[in-house]
Amino acid sequence: MKNSKALCIAVASGKGGTGKTTVATSLALSLTPQENVLFLDCDVEAPNGHLFLRPRIEAEKKAVILIPRIDVEKCLTCGKCVEVCQFHALAEIGKSIMIFPQLCHGCGSCAWHCPSKAIKEIKNPIGVLEAGLALKGIRFAHGILTISEPMATPIIRQLKKWQKTETGSVIIQDAPPGASCSVVETLRGADFALLVSEPTPFGLHDLKQVLDILKEMNIPGGVIINRDGIGDFQVDQFLKQNHIPIMMRIPYSTEIASAVAAGKTLLDVSSNYGLEFKTLFSQIKKRVMENETC
């Protein structure tokens, strides 16, 4: 709410497969039609939100990074571009400059610093952005990283800038697993982070990683324990000791596991979840307001 007029909730977890997408899609479905929801699937390496929200894709845009192209007529082979590039995407080989597009971060430094203005930047597609209306009128968009392209973060950055949001709308961002730069990019600018964990040693270890990111980025967060009842009590104990709120518990049941496997959300399993997620949402709103006033 701080910088934009929409409320942005990011759903992350650390460990993969704890139920991020299940929670994010169920939350989105619970809030519509009362709220104007934009769902952004930021797991561009393995996007799954569309399998549950079933958007009809109406808009498409290439996700690109700008890579250098050298005008050999103008190039003096002075090596300045090679010098300024921090990612070894340019190399001087004999009397010419070679470009390695997959190493390029698209920063534009080489073009800016070329003394003979021999470098032009061209668009190099690394993925695609798609958008459309999904179930219950949810506005949906996701990014898809092209196979064999290494960099997910620029696609997430472009995805977040792509769709316009209106005042008072709610953005739900489904994060990738892990705790590296792509998770940070998803969390940037979020008003609240909903962390989905499972009560196992792996779940706890990876949850701690994401909690550290939240602390560093100063984003308020709460935890949902999914598959409650499997594993042990260490996640509970840890959260209690560190005064981190548990906002919801979803029990392990074969019914839920099979439903999610079939592409259903928690609302298909039980209509009670609709109410639970609405309550969760009002708690989140309250926490965000408190965070902004202090």
Added chain:
Amino acid sequence: MLNQANPIKQLVILSGKGGTGKTSISAAIADLARDSKNKINTVLIDADVDAANLSLVLQPQQSETYEFWGGSVAEIEKSKCIGCDLCKLLCRYDAVFPYADGSNSYFIDPIACDGCAACVYSCASEAIRMVQQKEGNWFHSKTVYGDLFHAELFPGKENSGKLVTLIKQHARLWAQDTQASLIVVDGPPGIGCPVISACAGADLGLIVTEPSVAGIHDLQRILSLLQHFKIPVVVCINKSDIYPKGKEKIRQFSSDYKIDILGEIPYDKHIIQAMVQGRPVTREYPNAPSSKVIQEIWNKLVCRLTKC
């Protein structure tokens, strides 16, 4: 049988979707390799450096710790900054912000900075420098299952692919020095940069999938990646009984693409119980339904690795 006269084989375990059971199966494989009749000298790598869990199961007895110095981020010396705005204009990562104290100078958000140094080279007053970041630690650990190379990328850092490559290099050297015949790489989820690093040089990819719409979707993506790099692939289905229709789909898909399914592991509580105990399931519960299937998978893997 894998033996020392042959070059070292590298098996990488991947999934696309997270949470399908890569690490539990990697740990079980580590246990079976050590335990098989002809013990296979194995070096283990946890290539999921930002959510590293293999050591939680393999429980190292001792570890040597090394620092990982990754990329650099830009830093502005406030007293030298003349507030010309050029760095802010050039930065494509929205990392440059003005100080709120009215000093007409700027600072760089280290989390947002990509480390491109465009600002450093353009600053007329030479107020900006690059500061290398310690981005994590990596470890060479001794476990009863073999030497384990693993790492902890500090939360939120970049260069996970670089760190994966680094520990793989050390692991390979160690494997050569100790005449190991197999390297097992427990890979990260996804298909991006650390996954590509995890795959490099692999002789065989084992994809651990699950019969869910998400699992199948991501199976297709990781499979395309491995095919792109011309790495032979086999599949195993974990939690195989949670959605019969999904299992049929994977079988159909695998047969269409002529990929062998080495085993179907039923949903089995013993896997999580073993994880809680910090032991591979095959060691803690050798007679559990999952352990029996993983044993079969392992036998077939040995066969495949010998051929490839």
